[in-house]
Amino acid sequence: MKVLVIGRGGREHTIIWALNKSPNVEQIYCAPGNAGIAELAECVDINEHNFEELGQFAKKRNIDFVVVGPEDPLFAGIVDYFESIHIPVFGPRKNAAIIEGSKVFTKDLMKKYNIPTATYESFDVYEKALNYLHQQKLPIVIKADGLAAGKGVIVAQTMEEAEAALKDMMLDKVFGEAGNHVVIEEFLQGQEMSILAFVDGEVVRPMVPSQDHKPIFDGDKGPNTGGMGTYSPVPHIPQAVVDEAIETILVPAAKAMVSEGRTFKGILYAGLMITKNGPKTIEFNCRFGDPETQVVLPQLQTDLSDIFLATINGNLKELEINWSEETAVCVVLSSGGYPGSYEKGIPMTGLDQVESSVVFHAGTALKDGQIVTNGGRLVGVTATGANISEARQKAYADVEKIQYDGKHYRTDIAQKALVAQQ
Missing domain, CATH: 3.90.600.10 (Phosphoribosylglycinamide synthetase, C-terminal domain)
Incomplete structure (x- = not known):
């Protein structure tokens, strides 16, 4: 099979590394790729947002299926585009990618379907947001509604920090249109954990859990980044807690998306906080995490191309997925x-x-x-x-x-x- 992977980061390199182990995959292309990816795949100089050129390339090279790595093209409707030109593609459609693309949508979804998360309010008027903020306990979490490259979330320890974050997002537009709406939510305490899952409608096949390290400096100090390291599994979080998170958060989220007419197919990523009251949802993403993918896929024993195709074709329920003990x-x-x-x-x-x-x-x-x-x-x-x-x-x-x-x-x-x- 010939596969086209779209993206340029560590997540895409890891996906290609895993696909490269498959006896069924004869050729991998990556658009646009990077220096490391070029050692495993043929890199193609096409931007992730140039849907038409990507589609033409896929047709010309007789690509069997496409894998979309990053969130931006997913939220822009790249899966819908490839489906419209009849090329099999792994990833959620635009109307399902909103689970990452809008934090307001996702918080409202969790409230409607009783999925555990932090208490919150959302605002599109700065003065109302500021007034609400002054009534809350510290620390407090402030989130830009839209995509902000993993950096649109501020945990404010002081009211001055919270006010500055709100001003940055809503007035100064440091995250562009992502700051037109904001979510202000309670600060959850506990251990963080990420669970990624292959999802085909209501079928949820969880991967091994992992834990990310967002802040730039040791001891979780300094500003948040896209992620400075990960490990998997998370041995100090009991399996019973992992199972509870899957049963009370991931499975209900997948079912909720079906109920909303936004059937999700692809990778559903749940960022969780394990609190004294059980697992709660910090966020959902609509794609492989980075750098979570770099520790999760090396533990996968099942052929990744089989999983991608089973999800695309609606056969995920019938596929056995195995993980190593490492x-x-x-x-x-x-x-x-x-x-x-x-x-x-x-x-x-x-x-x-x-x-x-x-x-x-x-x-x-x-x-x-x-x-x-x-x-x-x-x-x-x-x-x-x-x-x-x-x-x-x-x-x-x-x-x-x-x-x-x-x-x-x-x-x-x-x-x-x-x-x-x-």
Whole structure:
């Protein structure tokens, strides 16, 4: 089979790495891809939003199915487009991708179908939002309604921070139109956990859980990023709690989308907080997480192409999906200055010295035969092992081998799991 993967990040590199192991996949194309992806697939210089050109390419190369990685083209209706030209495609349609594209929609959906989440109110008038804010307890969470590249959520510890976040979103439009509506919700305390699931309508096939590290610095300090590292599974959260999250959150969400006439097919990602009152939903995403994918897919034993096709064809219910007993840890290396401003085009060395891990490229490019920095998050170094400690040790040993000016990474990825197990 010939497969076209759309995207350019670490998530897409991981998807391609997993598809590359399939005996059924003979050729993988990626549009537009990156320097690491180019080692496994033929990269095609077509932007993710150029639907027509992507469709023409898929027809010309007789692509058997398309996999859409990032959220932006999903929310813009890329799946609807490929379906309209009769090319099989994995991902939710535009009317289902709204589960990530609008936080107001999703909070209202959870309220309507009694899916556990934080209490909240939504606003499209700044003065009303500000008035409500002044009546709330701190800390408080403020979310831009629309897509904001994973950065449209502010956890404000003080009223000054909360007021500034609200002004940034609603008046100064730092996230563009995403800030036209905002959600103000209670701050949930507990352990975070992500559960991704393959979903085909009401059929929900959960993956192994993982835990992300959003803030830029050790100890969860500093501004939020797209994710500085992950580990999977999450050994200190009991399986009974994982099962409860699946039964009270993921399955009802999939059923709710069917009831709303927005049948979801693709990856449903639930960002959860395990509170003293049980699992609650922080957010839903409509695609593979990044960097969660980098630790989840290395544990998958079933052929990923079989899962994609079963979902596309409506046969997911009949497919057995198996996972390994190993653990995985991913450490993300970022550009100096990220998530603020940073330089691009800085040479990276030592990537060929990595021995025990897989390096999934995110923001890299090839320039004059040399891999250089080309983004904020650059690579994810993923290692597997019999336990978290072993996988973590391998990953960090390989992180040390990669060098570039401005190198930054967190040194405490998966430390929470080790502390909890002591």
